Amino acid sequence: MRTVARHWADFQYEIYLNGMAGAVPRLPTDLTRLEELAEQRLGPGPVGYVAGSAGSGSTARANRSALERRRIVPRVLRDVHERDLSVEVLGRALPAPLALAPVGVLSIMHPDAECAAARAAAGQGVPFVLSSASSTPMEQVAEAMGDAERWFQLYWPRDPEVARSFLNRAEAAGFGVLVVTLDTPLLAWRPRDLDQAYLPFLHGVGTANYFSDPAFRAGLAKPVHEDPNAAVTHFVGMFADPSKTWPDLAFLREHWDGPIVLKGVLHPDDARRAVEAGMDGVVVSNHGGRQVAGSVAAADALPGVVEAVGDRLTVLFDSGVRTGDDIFKALALGARAVLVGRPYVYGLGLDGRPGVEHVIRCLLAELDLTLALSGHATPGTIGPADLTEGPG
Numbered sequence: 001m002r003t004v005a006r007h008w009a010d011f012q013y014e015i016y017l018n019g020m021a022g023a024v025p026r027l028p029t030d031l032t033r034l035e036e037l038a039e040q041r042l043g044p045g046p047v048g049y050v051a052g053s054a055g056s057g058s059t060a061r062a063n064r065s066a067l068e069r070r071r072i073v074p075r076v077l078r079d080v081h082e083r084d085l086s087v088e089v090l091g092r093a094l095p096a097p098l099a100l101a102p103v104g105v106l107s108i109m110h111p112d113a114e115c116a117a118a119r120a121a122a123g124q125g126v127p128f129v130l131s132s133a134s135s136t137p138m139e140q141v142a143e144a145m146g147d148a149e150r151w152f153q154l155y156w157p158r159d160p161e162v163a164r165s166f167l168n169r170a171e172a173a174g175f176g177v178l179v180v181t182l183d184t185p186l187l188a189w190r191p192r193d194l195d196q197a198y199l200p201f202l203h204g205v206g207t208a209n210y211f212s213d214p215a216f217r218a219g220l221a222k223p224v225h226e227d228p229n230a231a232v233t234h235f236v237g238m239f240a241d242p243s244k245t246w247p248d249l250a251f252l253r254e255h256w257d258g259p260i261v262l263k264g265v266l267h268p269d270d271a272r273r274a275v276e277a278g279m280d281g282v283v284v285s286n287h288g289g290r291q292v293a294g295s296v297a298a299a300d301a302l303p304g305v306v307e308a309v310g311d312r313l314t315v316l317f318d319s320g321v322r323t324g325d326d327i328f329k330a331l332a333l334g335a336r337a338v339l340v341g342r343p344y345v346y347g348l349g350l351d352g353r354p355g356v357e358h359v360i361r362c363l364l365a366e367l368d369l370t371l372a373l374s375g376h377a378t379p380g381t382i383g384p385a386d387l388t389e390g391p392g
């Protein structure tokens, strides 16, 4: 089950060695600088879609301040010479507690889109979570990844035949974990997209899994290429179903053999219901602040969910992770692993597959060093005692 330990911090030495030969990294190693660079190079439409969040952005800001407010209390003299970031998640041996979050429509950022991001993840051994709303059909992404660890994110289609078809296709294409996103039964009020009237799906971008799906196409009067507008309209009506309730999860359990993880859980009672429904995990997430404006910060919700179900479910975390120390803090609050969204999307936009690799390597090198400098040799020894809450 265990993976061979990788020396993530070696990336630091690689960078310095390259520097002796006159080369500096193509992208900044402070990943918080990527958004601005991406906006300069790619323009406001696509980057506005990626960077944007719900309402005035208060949830996205709260995500950051909830992580920044928590401070690591380093320990010394603990023999951190040999380190191993590997963890077991949902029965899978991962080289580090990190996965790439499901992000739709990656083709707005780079023509190689999901395949480039998926190859980068595969090369680093990090799971890639493919969005239902990808610009590339799931089978093509699977082919790009070989045997590498891949999970499929479901936007639960209104039509059960389409839902069943997605699950069958994902299973057949080797996606091992189903991540069901529950926080987006409707698209939130997102002023940055509204002000630019920019929504790629309405142009048939990010609809590849639907337009390639036999059950979806069976609902169209004409083939997609003959009437693309009708296909888009069908997609908009199909994409999600706000009338779903907890008992509906039985359908997914019935049609998916592997682990099922519910994404977008913030309340301990919802986490308890996930246990009752036979789910395997939850992602404590507020969708990177893109859904409920004024929502609780994901890092503030994490301890309550861990306390409620941490001994019965795998608790994952996302929303606001930008650095290795953010990952450390999420682990200290009880997450088993974290998902990262926007940083890798900016890396993709700026440099394709190498840009995504850069982001993964920076995050994990920084995590490795943070672990060592805080007195830990493995993620397993990190806990709440490693954190304090600083002022403001």
Ligand SMILES: Cc1cc2nc3c(=O)[nH]c(=O)nc-3n(C[C@H](O)[C@H](O)[C@H](O)COP(=O)(O)O)c2cc1C
Residues within 6 Å of the ligand: 049, 050, 051, 101, 102, 103, 104, 131, 132, 133, 153, 181, 263, 285, 286, 287, 288, 289, 290, 318, 319, 320, 321, 339, 340, 341, 342, 343
């Ligand atoms: C442009 C964009 C598209 C997204 N698309 C999806 C999606 O298709 N499915 C999904 O479950 N989450 C989606 N998310 C949310 C991410 O999975 C994740 O929860 C969020 O990005 C984490 O926050 P972070 O960006 O601060 O890391 C999207 C996020 C962004 C930024």
Ligand SMILES: CCCCCCC(=O)C(=O)O
Residues within 6 Å of the ligand: 104, 133, 184, 187, 201, 236, 239, 287, 290
């Ligand atoms: C109408 C399709 C909406 C897909 C939403 C993708 C997403 O999760 C996000 O933008 O956030």
